[in-house]
Amino acid sequence: MFCPQCGNKQSDELxxxxxxxxxxxxxxxxxxxxxxxxxxxxxxxxxxxxFMSEAERKRRTAELERQRGVTPEIKxxxxxxxxxxxxxxxxxxxxxxxxxxxxxFRSGQNPPGDAEIIRSIWVAGVxxxxxxxxxxxxxxxxxxKIVELHxxxxxxxxxxLAGGGExxxxxxxxxxxxxxxxxxxxxxxxxxxxVPGPKQ
Numbered sequence: 001m002f003c004p005q006c007g008n009k010q011s012d013e014l015x016x017x018x019x020x021x022x023x024x025x026x027x028x029x030x031x032x033x034x035x036x037x038x039x040x041x042x043x044x045x046x047x048x049x050x051f052m053s054e055a056e057r058k059r060r061t062a063e064l065e066r067q068r069g070v071t072p073e074i075k076x077x078x079x080x081x082x083x084x085x086x087x088x089x090x091x092x093x094x095x096x097x098x099x100x101x102x103x104x105f106r107s108g109q110n111p112p113g114d115a116e117i118i119r120s121i122w123v124a125g126v127x128x129x130x131x132x133x134x135x136x137x138x139x140x141x142x143x144x145k146i147v148e149l150h151x152x153x154x155x156x157x158x159x160x161l162a163g164g165g166e167x168x169x170x171x172x173x174x175x176x177x178x179x180x181x182x183x184x185x186x187x188x189x190x191x192x193x194x195v196p197g198p199k200q
Contacts, residue, residue, distance in 0.1 A: 080139035087132025094125030
């Protein structure tokens with residue numbers, strides 16, 4: 001048989017691959033116990049994703065994010081963080097291009113028509129700066145509303161699971177509610193303690 005991990009040809013008597021150490025005995029057991037009528041499930045492949053509707057794709061993406069623990073709050077935080085990084089990168093690009101353009105301009109080895117272009121090349125850094133600023137604004141204001149909507153949906157789902165109404169609060173403990181039993185195990189055995197005389 002061939003090792004499924006490294007592809008090296010192995011003897012049928014070996015329990016482990018002599019090249020990579022894969023457990024060949026377990027592979028033989030799995031192959032041997034597989035039923036012949038097992039059909040290939042196309043719904044678990046990338047082919048099924050090609051034929052998914054947009055609503056199903058969104059539902060599946062939301063389910064995967066929920067399983068990974070990605071909440072709207074985390075998305076919002078990541079969006080703001082990405083906005084800060086991109087905008088600061090834009091500032092860095094602007095500074096770099098300004099210094100480079102001014103150095104080329106001051107060298108005097110450029111045609112007069114190109115001088116103005118070289119001096120204003122730093123404006124290209126405004127694009128990432130504005131994109132980062134847009135991400136920050138979206139994270140601070142727009143995503144805040146999405147987080148609030150998600151929180152309301154989650155609260156309404158919890159309310160629906162709990163019965164739709166408010167849960168009755170537990171009342172405080174009241175010791176006067178204890179019921180005195182009519183019968184006690186020790187009742188008949190301790191009557192002699194009340195008698196002052198000796199036991200007979």
